[in-house]
Amino acid sequence: MTEHAPRIEVVGNVSAIAERAAAHVIARLHDRQPVTLGLATGATMTPLYARLVAATRAGLISFRTVSSFNLDEYVGLAPQSPGSFHAYMQQHLFRHVDMEAGRAQIPNGSADDIAAEAARYEAQIAAAGGIDLLILGIGANGHIGFNEPGSDFASRTREVRLDEATRIANAINFPDPASVPERAITMGVATILEARSILLVARGPEKAAAIAAAIEGPITAACPASALRLHGNVDILCDEPAAAALTRRPHNNNRRRA
Numbered sequence: 001m002t003e004h005a006p007r008i009e010v011v012g013n014v015s016a017i018a019e020r021a022a023a024h025v026i027a028r029l030h031d032r033q034p035v036t037l038g039l040a041t042g043a044t045m046t047p048l049y050a051r052l053v054a055a056t057r058a059g060l061i062s063f064r065t066v067s068s069f070n071l072d073e074y075v076g077l078a079p080q081s082p083g084s085f086h087a088y089m090q091q092h093l094f095r096h097v098d099m100e101a102g103r104a105q106i107p108n109g110s111a112d113d114i115a116a117e118a119a120r121y122e123a124q125i126a127a128a129g130g131i132d133l134l135i136l137g138i139g140a141n142g143h144i145g146f147n148e149p150g151s152d153f154a155s156r157t158r159e160v161r162l163d164e165a166t167r168i169a170n171a172i173n174f175p176d177p178a179s180v181p182e183r184a185i186t187m188g189v190a191t192i193l194e195a196r197s198i199l200l201v202a203r204g205p206e207k208a209a210a211i212a213a214a215i216e217g218p219i220t221a222a223c224p225a226s227a228l229r230l231h232g233n234v235d236i237l238c239d240e241p242a243a244a245a246l247t248r249r250p251h252n253n254n255r256r257r258a
């Protein structure tokens with residue numbers, strides 16, 4: 001097990017972090033197409049997607065030859081259900097960019113047989129030649145995708161039970177915490193680690209402990225994001241509050257410029 005140091009950049013505030021994350025993705029889209037992206041949902045991603053939409057509208061980038069695979073989806077929610085990640089992605093990205101129908105993949109959480117859906121999703125990622133750039137958020141408990149603490153590093157796309165803390169954190173998109181689904185389908189830790197490059201974005205003080213554990217703590221299933229140190233090509237973008245618990249500040253810290 002070889003440990004690698006992720007490239008860490010601390011950026012001043014929410015707007016600056018979205019700007020940096022968007023610049024990273026835009027550079028990748030300019031670099032080589034066709035490109036296959038891995039995509040995340042959540043509040044952290046919303047301003048990033050807004051910038052990608054603006055860049056598309058300005059003619060700076062195109063999604064015409066982009067394919068994408070989302071990390072996860074709730075089990076039991078229809079795609080058109082407002083709390084679903086299908087709905088989130090339509091609202092914040094897919095509906096606004098020139099992506100070809102059928103190239104944007106999200107696990108089907110309303111499939112009758114979730115295990116079969118998970119196997120189909122893995123096969124689809126493999127058939128696409130794998131993921132070039134996977135964009136990740138992080139849960140306050142260190143989850144990546146919906147790989148909660150305890151997730152095996154060898155795990156692949158599968159059905160999982162969500163932690164209570166995750167259901168409470170994600171209740172904002174539902175009428176109340178009790179209506180947040182209890183289960184989800186998520187890419188596994190091993191699926192994530194197979195992406196050729198990874199960009200993790202974290203913002204806000206509630207992510208500080210998870211970021212410190214992921215970067216400076218032991219590499220352990222208790223903090224799924226710590227698995228990223230087994231990958232040799234990871235960029236981590238944090239705002240100041242999310243980086244606050246790091247004891248070793250990164251050399252490439254550019255917070256003064258933000």
Ligand code: GLP
Nearest residue numbers: 040042043044137138139145146
């Ligand atoms: C969700 C998603 C994750 C995301 C995380 C953080 O549970 N499954 O992929 O990274 O929450 O979300 P937020 O950006 O809203 O804090």
